[in-house]
Amino acid sequence: MKRFSRILFYLRSQKQNIVLYLIFTLFSILFSLVSLAMLAPFLQLLFNKSALINVEPAFALTANGVLNYLKYFISKLITENGEVYALGAICGLIIVSVFFKNVFTYLAFRVLAPMRNHVMTKLRADLYSKILDLPIGYFTEQRKGDIISRMSNDANEVEWSVMGTLEALIRDPLNIIIILVFLVMLSPALSLFLLVLLPLTGFIIGRLSRSLKKQSTSSQEKLGTLMSILDETLGGLRVIKAFNAEKILHNKFISNNNTLNQIRNKMNFRKDLASPMSEFLGVLVLSCILWFGGKLVLDGQFGLEPESFITYIVFFTQIINPAKSLSGSFYSAQRGSAAIQRIEEILKAPVTVTDQPNAKTLTEFNHSIEFNNVSFSYEDVTILKNINLKIEKGKTIALVGSSGAGKSTLADLIPRFHDVTNGEILIDGVNIKAYTLHSIRSQMGIVTQEPILFNDTIANNIALGIDHADQRQIEQAAKVANAYDFIQRKEEGFDTNIGDRGTKLSGGERQRVTIARAVLKNPPILILDEATSSLDTESERLVQDAINNMMQQRTSIVIAHRLSTIRNADEIIVLQKGEIAERGTHDELLLRGGIYKKLVEMQEVR
Numbered sequence: 001m002k003r004f005s006r007i008l009f010y011l012r013s014q015k016q017n018i019v020l021y022l023i024f025t026l027f028s029i030l031f032s033l034v035s036l037a038m039l040a041p042f043l044q045l046l047f048n049k050s051a052l053i054n055v056e057p058a059f060a061l062t063a064n065g066v067l068n069y070l071k072y073f074i075s076k077l078i079t080e081n082g083e084v085y086a087l088g089a090i091c092g093l094i095i096v097s098v099f100f101k102n103v104f105t106y107l108a109f110r111v112l113a114p115m116r117n118h119v120m121t122k123l124r125a126d127l128y129s130k131i132l133d134l135p136i137g138y139f140t141e142q143r144k145g146d147i148i149s150r151m152s153n154d155a156n157e158v159e160w161s162v163m164g165t166l167e168a169l170i171r172d173p174l175n176i177i178i179i180l181v182f183l184v185m186l187s188p189a190l191s192l193f194l195l196v197l198l199p200l201t202g203f204i205i206g207r208l209s210r211s212l213k214k215q216s217t218s219s220q221e222k223l224g225t226l227m228s229i230l231d232e233t234l235g236g237l238r239v240i241k242a243f244n245a246e247k248i249l250h251n252k253f254i255s256n257n258n259t260l261n262q263i264r265n266k267m268n269f270r271k272d273l274a275s276p277m278s279e280f281l282g283v284l285v286l287s288c289i290l291w292f293g294g295k296l297v298l299d300g301q302f303g304l305e306p307e308s309f310i311t312y313i314v315f316f317t318q319i320i321n322p323a324k325s326l327s328g329s330f331y332s333a334q335r336g337s338a339a340i341q342r343i344e345e346i347l348k349a350p351v352t353v354t355d356q357p358n359a360k361t362l363t364e365f366n367h368s369i370e371f372n373n374v375s376f377s378y379e380d381v382t383i384l385k386n387i388n389l390k391i392e393k394g395k396t397i398a399l400v401g402s403s404g405a406g407k408s409t410l411a412d413l414i415p416r417f418h419d420v421t422n423g424e425i426l427i428d429g430v431n432i433k434a435y436t437l438h439s440i441r442s443q444m445g446i447v448t449q450e451p452i453l454f455n456d457t458i459a460n461n462i463a464l465g466i467d468h469a470d471q472r473q474i475e476q477a478a479k480v481a482n483a484y485d486f487i488q489r490k491e492e493g494f495d496t497n498i499g500d501r502g503t504k505l506s507g508g509e510r511q512r513v514t515i516a517r518a519v520l521k522n523p524p525i526l527i528l529d530e531a532t533s534s535l536d537t538e539s540e541r542l543v544q545d546a547i548n549n550m551m552q553q554r555t556s557i558v559i560a561h562r563l564s565t566i567r568n569a570d571e572i573i574v575l576q577k578g579e580i581a582e583r584g585t586h587d588e589l590l591l592r593g594g595i596y597k598k599l600v601e602m603q604e605v606r
Contacts, residue, residue, distance in 0.1 A: 004337070006344065007158075010119045017111050024108035025171050029178050031101035033315070034093075054079065108171070120159050123343070127151055130346055135353045136417045137378060145228025146221075150346060153223050154339040161336030168329040172322040179319050186312045190293050194316075197285045217338040219267060222260040229253050267335065289316060353419050355436050362439040365524040365555070367428045368392050369414060374423035376409060383409050384578045387423070393524070396556040398566035400599065401575035407559045410575070411527050414557065415441050445518035447547070449529045449561075451510035453502030458487055459494040461502075462516045473520060481516035481546040483509070508543055515546045526554050530561040563600050572596065 011018065054075060077086040131147070139147075184191040233240065233249055240249055290313065297309050371389040375382065384406045391397050399407040412418055413425060416437055425432045432440055453461050462477055463469040474494060478484040486509055490496040502510040518526065528547065544565065560566040567586045574582035574589070574596050582594050589596035 004333075004340065006123070006340065006347070007119055010122045011115065014115045014118060017115050021108050021111045021115070021170065022174070024104045024111065025174055026178075028101050028104035028108060029171075029175050031097045031104065032318070033178070033182065034097040116159075120155070123158065124151070124155055127155070127343060127346060130349070130351075133351050134346075134349060135351065136412070137352070138349060143224065143228040143231075145226070145231040146224030147346070148231070149220070149224035149227040150342050153227075154220055154342050157220065157339035158336050158343065161332040161339065168325045169333065172326040172329065175322040176319055176326070179315055179322075182315055183312060186315070187293070187296075187309070190289065190296065190309075190312060193292050194285070194289060197288060217341065219260060219263045220339055220342050222256060222263060225256050226253065226260065229256065283320070286313075286316060286320070289313070353416055353437070356433060359436045360434060360439075362427065362435040362443055365393065365427065365443050368426075369525070369555070370426040370429075371410075371413075372424050372426065374413065374420050374425060376406075376413065376418060377421045378418075382578060384413075387580060389573065389580070391555060391557065392570075393555050394553065395570040396551065396558060396566075396568070398558045398560045398569040398572045399575060400560045400563060400566070400572060400596065401581075402599075405575040406578040407575055408529060411529070411557055411559055414525070414527065415444050415446070443523055444525045444527060445521050445523040445550075446527045447511075447514050447518050447529065449559075451502060451507075451514045453498055453505075453510055453513060455497070455500045457492075457495050457497055458490070458513060461498065461513055462494075462520055464517055466520055469520060474516075477516040477520035478513075480519045480549050481512045482542045482549075483512035483516050483546070486512075511543050512546055515543065515550060519550050524554060526551060526556040527559075528556060529559045530565065563596075563603055574599075 055072075074086060074090070077089055081089075128151070131151075180191070180194075183194065229249070229252060233253075240246060293309050293312065369391040371387045374384060374387040376384040387410065389397075399410060401407055409418070413420060414432075416432060419433070427435070427440070454464070459471070459474050462474050471494070475484060478487055478494075487494055487496070496504075498504045498510075498513075502513070505513065528551075558566055558569065560569075560572075566572060569586065571583060572586060572589055573580055574594075576595060582589055582592065582596055584592070590600065
């Protein structure tokens, strides 16, 4: 039950519906049993298998008391109105009871469906919210395809394997318990024999299903791997074709797909065994009951009458179908519990970058950003060490260095995509942890090396995160970013859909749209991961002009790959192995003849 604690948590707000469902299910079961209770004594009286009862017996809430009163009621119908009338009356009563049984069954379904959908809606919403809350560092260790698989396939598995069987998991045990209560009332001795056999059959079914959860976990993990391969294939299709790597990727996918097929076959073999196995065990128990109960009737032991025994057998046969359904639901729940476990791994993942309880709002940036003895490590690997840096308002600071030197990590610490391991970062003399994440990031605009766009219109991509941006503001931002002219040439202008990740635009056009997005936000602090390094000469000039326009009167932190673009920076920080190796202006660093000069010479040679 602990595995389903989250589902039970979501159901807490559905207490009223749960009570209604239980009431409707209870009435459905009782009306089902009414027709069965009437049938055996009626047939006995109708065909003279038992003498008619003409004296009204005292009613008692026992098996024999209820049966004797039913016999009296039926005898009175036969005596006063004839056998045919009594037959019609009993048939009518059975029809009415079955009608109400199905009415209450429908009402139970009507109450259950919104509960099931409520749980799945909350689960998906919480999972998506957690994905948005998790720090960027979490996703560097995760396959994107596997996360998508947990959001889609695992959630679907929970819906069909757990929520889809929720009805059976509630109704069938209730059905079995009520029937068992009636069976105990009919014959305590025979029921004692039955209660010895039922746990034995339950133990056998439990043993068979034990490995189902482990197999289901393997199945979901393998499906996540397939989704990752598909995601990598779609993202890198040009490279795959350029390097004739289709066969390698195809074999990798087919191998994982075949393994998934084998795991699922084993799961289905075991799951499909549940229904026939439970039916066979049910008939086996029924045969034992027939033998033992018949022996009691023939020997006249424990006062078991033939009509009571027949009613007992009829009632017991009603346990077999719920038992079959329950065993199938149990197998499905085992599969669903593995999916829940994989979803829980995301939902319970620690959010390491959070607001402090009394965090305040950063309303404006006035003076400076300071790094005081800042170090950052990830999984015991030191990436930055003892960084001391002050960035005055309105200044441009460039970060240069070889790949892996820590440039992007240093820039990511400012908007708190990661938190420092040691030291502190101050904005206007206050530790950034004292501010809310939202207010810090609202003061910053970020343009990445790879343009990040969404499958939406150009206007909506520019206005991302901006509430109530009007068309005039969007157009002005596009003009500053040198994007207005090419947007106007599009057939639908600013309402043009740019496709998945902006694939309908060229590289330069995509980058200028991201710059327009940053311009519209109008932040006092800019973080620029060299936005021109992957562009052709003409696009680079247009984008660089747009960047220069955007940087005016703003504090800028530029991650530089092309050193020619940072000649006019107020200070250049040269990073090497996570430490500041050199610092100064372009001319000062060239005169020093150190690492920076070597980097410049290497690029000039190229």
